[in-house]
Amino acid sequence: MADLGKTPAIQELYRLYCEDHKELQGMYRNNPKDIGPLERQSEFQVIRNKIIREAVNLARAHESSLSSPLSYESLCAPLPSEKLDCLPADYEQSANWDVQDDFEPVEQCSSAEQRFRDCWNKVVNGAAKSGYELAKARYELARMYFYGKGVEQDYGQAMMWYGLAAESGHSFAKYELGKMYLYGIGIEKDPELGKEYCLEAYWDFRRSVEKAYGLDIGQYVEDGTVFEEGYSGCKDVAYLLYCLGRMEHSGEGIDQNYEKAFRWYRLAAQGSHIHSNYCMAQMYYGGEGVPQDYSEALHCYKAAAEGKDRYAYYALGRMFDTGTGVEQNRSAAASWFTLASKENVSYADYRLAQMCAAGQGMERDTELSGILYRKALEEFLEQEKRQPNAADELRIAGMYLHGLGVDVNPKEAAKWLELCAEKEDPHAQYQLARMLQTGDGVMKNENRAGEFYTKAFQAFVKLNHEEPDDALQYKIGIMLEFGLGVKRDVTAAKEWYRMAADSGNESAAERLNQIHAMETGMAVNSVLSLFRALSQSMGDSIKDSTTHKYRQDRKLLQKQRERKIEHGHKYDDQEQAM
Structure with a gap:
């Protein structure tokens, strides 16, 4: 009430009220008493209580708006991380996967089917003329079953034929079978067995490269002197050099080593292996094994793009889209994305x-947007068939959740989120927790929701510690503010929001402003502004148009008349009639 009494409109109304009250009291007292400030008047208690109730309701409504569910897109980056496609799972489909013989393109269906029959004839009917030809036919059968070329896709058959080819000494069969076990592609994951197969393949590749160079080039790669010693790439084994780089990069069968991976990639690129330029660019972009250098990344991406590497098209589009290392140019980005789209990059x-x-x-x-979304979804689903991964599953879930290229389907979205959450993806765990909490697309289960929230919170904090990210900081703030998987702590939440806002996160800055508004009483001030307008309106309606004073209360006038009569005063017809 004290704050209300300070507003100009209320002060004017109360002044007029006090004048009327003093005039009335003067009829009976020589020295009328001052009635005091507004907040002491019992007549205004009802108004005060109404204002308090309205302020509380407004505060609750505002708090409700703060805790409204956040959209999936606000929690997940609108663009995939550069690291997601660092070594594309499906690149081998179009790569020179066999140094002896290239695979026929997918669209030549009749050729693929004929090739399958030829391989089957060599393996089953004994048409192979040598052990090498038999091993190669087994390997090709495995590849066709793996990708569904010329025959229906069957991972079980692929594993069997890879195994038979590996027993025959086929190095690539060992590598492919090792990856199936390492990543659980179509079969049960077995990291130990996968590592064993990949390690055998690694040393087979090393021996083949040594034979081509006439010396163990690998020892110079390991000690970092390969280029100082004047060695360069060899076109005959460029793909093997790339494979060695990939294995070092991903830690397939051996310990992960970015520095050695970069050297192998560089040798492969010098030997005219196009995709190795892309891999080098990715390492420059992320500062893996070499100092981060966007200029070098751009140079290597362009070298790969000149060789028509579809992933380089996409990477260049991202750089122009985000303005990373180059001046932001959405038109140029769209052009590069279009080139990648023509090559079916999801x-x-x-x-x-x-x-x-x-x-x-x-x-x-x-x-056109709807058509592209549908095309992207089909590609994500196809990639998922070939090699399940959390990034694709999360994207698919988001598309079903928000109806991008498909009808909105929370139940289907929840299915994909479950798959992704099983791979310990914190973004999927967070979104799934929200759906379990509300019962959207899944049976409501607050206990499971709490477990997923806790896992997601811990993972977000760990990821941010390893590599600070404003989007993660914002999510951590959300979880702290509303007690999702962690004890509610608004003070800590503000610190995380502030970190994110300092890095340019607009959502975090907005959240800070909302919290500040609540803490500084903006809700009550909103009510006060409404009351000021109301009080002004009331004042204009009850003022007498002649005297500009309030009309006297009829009950007060009745009491005045009765008092006059009691004191012998006779009613004068000229007095104001009631």
Whole structure:
């Protein structure tokens, strides 16, 4: 009430009220008493209580708006991380996977089917003329079963034929079978067995490279002197050099070593292996094994793009899209994404769909956006068949959740989130927890929701510690503010929001402003502004148009008349009639 009494409109109304009250009291007292400030008047208690109730209701409504569910897109980066496609799972499909003989393109269905029959004839009917030809035919059968080329996809058959080829000494069969076990591709994961097969393949590749060079080039790669000694790539074994780099990069069968991986990639690139340029660019981009250098990354991406590497198209699009290492240019980004889209790069289709919908770098076209979303979804689903991974599963879940290229389907989204959460992806765990908490698409289960929230919170904190990220900091703040998987702590939440806001996160800055508004009483001030307007309106309506004073209360006038009569005063017809 003290704050109300300070507002100009209320002060004016109360002044007029006090004047009327003093005039009335003067009829009976020589020295009327001052009635005091507004907040002491019992007549205003009802108004005060109404204002308090309204302020509380407004505060609750505002708090409810703060705790409203956040969208999936606000929690997951709109673009995939550069690291997601560092070594594309499906690149081998179009790569020179066999140094002896290239695989036929997918679209030549009749050729693929004929090739399957030829391989089957060599393996089953004994048409192979040598042990090498038999091993190679077994390997090719495994590849065709693995990718479903010329025959229906069957991981069990692929594993069997890879195994038979590996027993025959086929190095690539050992490597492919090792990856199936390492990553659980179509079969039960067995890291130990996978490591064993990959390690055998690694040393087979090393021996083949040594034979081509006439010396153990690997020892110079290991001690870091390979280029100082004047050695360069060898075209005849460029793909093997790339494979060695990939194995060092991913830690397949051997300990992960970025420095050695970069050297192998560089040798492969010098030997004209196009995709190795892309891999070097990724390492420059992320500062893996070499100092982070966006300029060198751009140079290597362009070298790969000149060789028509589809992933380089996409990577260049990302750089122009985000303005990383180059001046931001959405039009150029759209051009690069379009090239990648023509080569069926799923993330390029997804980003193009977003740009079409928003009119970024291209004309706004919701119809084309829908087509691109559907194309991206089909590609994600196909990739998932070949090699399940959390990044694709999370993206698929988001598309079902928000109806991107498909009808909204929370139940289907929850299925993909479950798969992704099993791979310990914290973003999937967070989103699944929210759905379990509300019962959206799944049976409501607050205990499971709490478990997933806790896992997600711990993972977010760990990831941010390893590599600070404003999006993660914002999510951590959300979880602390609302007690999701962790004890509620608004003070700590503000610190995380502040860190994210300092890094340019607009959502975090907005959240800080909302909390500040609540803490400084903005809700009550909103009510006061409403009351000021109301009080002004009331004052204008009850003022007498002649005297500009309030009309006297009829009950007070009745008491005044009765007092006058009691003191012998006779009613005068000229007195104001009631």
